[in-house]
Amino acid sequence: MTQATAPALFDRHRDRLDGAREALRTRDYWSAFPESPSPRVYGDTAAAGGEAAFRGYLDADFPLDQPGAGRVVTERSPYGIELNVAYPHADAETLLRAASDALPRWRDAGPEERVGVCLEILDRLHKRIFELAYAVQFTTGQAFVMAFQAGGAHALDRALEAIAVAYDAMTQIPGTATWTKPAGKGDPLRMAKEFHIVPRGVALVIGCNTFPTWNSWPGLFASLVTGNPVIVKPHPGAVLPLAITVAVAREVLAEAGHSPDVVGLAAEERGEGLASVLATDPRVRLVDYTGSTEYGDWLESHARQATVFTEKAGVNTVLVDSTDDFAGMCRNLAFSLTLYSGQMCTAPQTILVPADGIDTGSGRLSFDEVSRGIADAVAALTADDARAVELTGAIVNEAVLERVNRARSLGTVLLDSRELRHPNFADAVARTPLVIMLDADAAAAYGAEWFGPIAFIVPTANTAHSIAILRDITNARGALTTLVYSTDNKVVDEVTRAALDVGTHLSINLTGGVFVNQSTAFSDFHATGANPAANASLTDCAFVANRFRIVQSRSHSTRP
């Protein structure tokens, strides 16, 4: 960018913005950022260039010029490689002061200038998509293609979506208005009015280990574009993707004539507790968080001066009533259970099947046949280690492994979890899914979240019983996704009604290339905000409307 002024940035990216806004209205398929890492799309040198850029960060100080002193090194790669990236280690007060000082100028820039800057940041991040993909892969344990898609292209789409929704919300009201009220036979009353979008204050984004970009960018850009300086507090296990994000944001901000301190990085030591200090500071008025229910609840209780958006844990239920494509159902479920080793907030966990079996297109199958079919599909999908790791990726941390070990003893093992040997990374920690049968009265086990490659298949009295369990689990623990298989419209209607009552998104009869753990920007909502798993959705109007306020001024006008 050669000294592009901010209006020029808005104009430059106007088509992309309008494309996103139109897609949001139809909610048909649309994407601004190609999801295929193919050289045909990104060119022959993009992958190697991105990998080189990623390697360049290792064993070095991360290049980020921001207030504060000292360095912090915290990442451990699930792929077993040494990362050793040293990030600037700023204290809370330094970060908050820098952000607060940057607020007025960023506020006064107005919506269009901020949209232009934010879209330019996305464009720059897109140019670094391979670098980001490697950063996501080696910090989270995602397989490369998933890291490229979920951590790169889809995350960019989700960020663009948040910017577009916020733009629509900010521009619903005009910047100025004339108000002319008839006054009988006298001159009308005339007022000139101005409406200013003002930010809430400093925003804090608290990232997670598994989806540092996808889960952080929507809140980050929603807060940023509405005028709030943003402090990004990455998970100590996945700093690099967000450090790159902050570096790019600061670069674009500075070039556009803004203080780079509109965006800052709050890297911290493990256990330092920087998030809690920042989240409860009076200057912080917005918090976006993805992670454990325990800490999400803590934030909601303690960050009282802020509006807190949380995505926490949930228990995702699959309700099997009947199907006319049993093999397709098993393949689809197996993929969803295997993808990134179930380390997704959207991964299915608890599969409810009538104890007396189900109807299929080719006759009735017993409960054992159904559960065996699902377990076999997982086994087939993960039979070849080299292929399997491209789906499972690696295990993000030791707690997941411990959880798998504990889950083994909960019930009958239908398919054991086994170690996978990664062909390229000898020290990668990879596992296939564990599939366990649990009795319907073991709700304490299958009704809790077992984050990782762990699935439960539960025999229920009948589908009505399954629906009752779905309601109980979702009311108590929340859910990001729910999936039902049924050829009976009446059952689908009943489950749909249950989903409305307990506030969970529902997928119906997925047997092909769409999976319950995937939601697509501009069309699908991620969470609902209507059950305990999350208090917000990516991205609806409620996700952006409270990130700004409107302040008006008015005076008599002599102009008719």
Added chain:
Amino acid sequence: MTQATAPALFDRHRDRLDGAREALRTRDYWSAFPESPSPRVYGDTAAAGGEAAFRGYLDADFPLDQPGAGRVVTERSPYGIELNVAYPHADAETLLRAASDALPRWRDAGPEERVGVCLEILDRLHKRIFELAYAVQFTTGQAFVMAFQAGGAHALDRALEAIAVAYDAMTQIPGTATWTKPAGKGDPLRMAKEFHIVPRGVALVIGCNTFPTWNSWPGLFASLVTGNPVIVKPHPGAVLPLAITVAVAREVLAEAGHSPDVVGLAAEERGEGLASVLATDPRVRLVDYTGSTEYGDWLESHARQATVFTEKAGVNTVLVDSTDDFAGMCRNLAFSLTLYSGQMCTAPQTILVPADGIDTGSGRLSFDEVSRGIADAVAALTADDARAVELTGAIVNEAVLERVNRARSLGTVLLDSRELRHPNFADAVARTPLVIMLDADAAAAYGAEWFGPIAFIVPTANTAHSIAILRDITNARGALTTLVYSTDNKVVDEVTRAALDVGTHLSINLTGGVFVNQSTAFSDFHATGANPAANASLTDCAFVANRFRIVQSRSHSTRP
């Protein structure tokens, strides 16, 4: 209405809805409900008919067929007449169960049907506007014309505004969508999607004594139209206007085939504490409140399961720097100080004037001349008792009188408050405004809210000092309105910047027929939600967006 179906209701009121939506986009003057009580507008019999209807409620059981038993009588008229209206006295559990049971059907009706019902309720309320005006007048102490306008026509406009903003928010996304994603050479992926608007739960509206309709209706109708059953908890001093509201709502709901329990009345004994029981019940997910800062803060702290919208107390500041229409300034301020005896959350209270005086169009005036000019204008406006009471109305309760007495001893009395004799109501309690001079170091007094006919004029070192005081007061106590008088654009710019920083709406150089304590629907925002006086605005996107969630379902589609 003769068995009108709900779609018919939507169609019937479609023009009014669209008029409101268009007005919100331009924010020019617009109104759906004429504010003049003239017979030329409302017909020759409307006033008498409304008064007769009002009188018919007195000394009787209020006709409201809702679950619960017992009666409660709590109102005392500031005009000294006997009211003795006995309202149904339901317990919290009965109200909550009735509302919860009514939720699914009301949710499933969908946005358009709910909009139709809500607009029909407004239409019926409009037909009873005189009855409502008398009910507001004799419970709040407002003068009749104000009760007709603020309590009737303007309140209806504000309710319509909330419905229109909510309608736009609900219909931003389509009800259904098809999603077609190209898949290389194979068939595209096709999904059919449905998006459902779901309510948060039961909504609670807690009314205030001074503006039972104007302050309650926006939240009531915003919650109702988004699918939440609403329990209306009126202030024990002003039950009748909201009892009429609930009766009309239940009538329309029943006629449209809905459970009348979608709206219920929670009348209570003084001190019963019903609001606290309701507000903290897990079924209640939305609370709208207008009243004291103390109880508003309590609600925000304790009704943790709910989204709480509060309008609390503030200290409204007037900053006098210079004027080219000193007489107009004094007349305008005098009117604002006198209207409803300052018993408005928007009434100005603390007037900051440079100790060395101000420039005017006709030369420099000393501080004493300025403060004398303001006090004299108030005295002139209230000189004739019979005319004065048509502005001041009556004092809403004993606490306001005590406050006036305490305020007298705070500083130098520039204009004492005096008793007004109402020509028609011998026992009406009416007072003129008290105007007190306070030193700039008496911030403990003028920086706190003195709700009632109490104004402070404070000599400051200069306008920069005035701006600093404005910032301090608004940051500490909040403000609903701020007013500046200056002929110097630089000063106006500085005050505007201060208003943006502290988050308060600003009126500039009001010398004519627009007053700082009046905000107009479809154009002005009421509060900002950006300072301690309120956490929400009437009515912006943030006021409606969190009253509903979106739940989606999706399935493979075979239709191309």
